[in-house]
Amino acid sequence: MFVIKPFRFLPSIKRKDTNPDFADYSWFKGLFNEEEVNKIKELWREEEAKAAEVLQAGEKKEKDDLRKSRIIFIKPGGANDWIYDKLSQACIQTNTNRYKFEILGYQTELQLASYSEGDFFDWHMDFGMGDISNRKLSITVQLSDSDEYEGGDLQFMVNQNIVTAPRDKGTAIVFPSFALHRVTPVTSGNRKSIVGWIAGPPYR
Numbered sequence: 001m002f003v004i005k006p007f008r009f010l011p012s013i014k015r016k017d018t019n020p021d022f023a024d025y026s027w028f029k030g031l032f033n034e035e036e037v038n039k040i041k042e043l044w045r046e047e048e049a050k051a052a053e054v055l056q057a058g059e060k061k062e063k064d065d066l067r068k069s070r071i072i073f074i075k076p077g078g079a080n081d082w083i084y085d086k087l088s089q090a091c092i093q094t095n096t097n098r099y100k101f102e103i104l105g106y107q108t109e110l111q112l113a114s115y116s117e118g119d120f121f122d123w124h125m126d127f128g129m130g131d132i133s134n135r136k137l138s139i140t141v142q143l144s145d146s147d148e149y150e151g152g153d154l155q156f157m158v159n160q161n162i163v164t165a166p167r168d169k170g171t172a173i174v175f176p177s178f179a180l181h182r183v184t185p186v187t188s189g190n191r192k193s194i195v196g197w198i199a200g201p202p203y204r
Helices: 034-041 078-099
Strands: 026-028 054-056 059-061 070-074 110-115 120-124 135-142 149-151 154-158 161-164 172-176 181-183 186-189 191-199
Touching: 026 078, 078 110, 078 135, 078 172, 078 191
Parallel strands: none
Antiparallel strands: 026 172, 054 059, 070 110, 110 191, 120 181, 135 172, 135 191, 149 186, 154 161, 154 181
16 A cells, blocks of 8 residues: 655646647648549448447447448558558657657557538547547548538637638548547538547556
């Protein structure tokens, strides 16, 4: 048994103990070119599509009042390795420059998501209890032209300000998994994107 001594007030935090390079989110415009985007979109298989789920109280379940879209999984290995490799490089670079988290690798397979009219993902964090407690970085890649759909904006809540992320096709956006964000309802058209998560040891 041991005793935790009372914490003392720190009168000042030295710069070396802070992260002045932290950003609410980072992006790589055109990380995937037109040909690569089309190649990724060709992975969509209607027969494999399933309703997107959320994790609540340790269980995965459909929850249409929070998340409504369809997904398939992008299998790692073989012909898909280039997708994982390119996103790995973007995440490592972002983490080195911005976040400096301890990261190990992908938490799950990448998801190819499809948002049709009326689909959305309300305010949420990708980090939480249970299986998602080791998520450090979240990734999304815009696969549709911005004029192919209306609505469907990826937005972040920064203090009390709502900030809309870039929606240029081929752009990858990387952000801390504890960031509060949403995808606004798609009002027309179809929006496709990649989503994924990078995991690591518990925060300490």
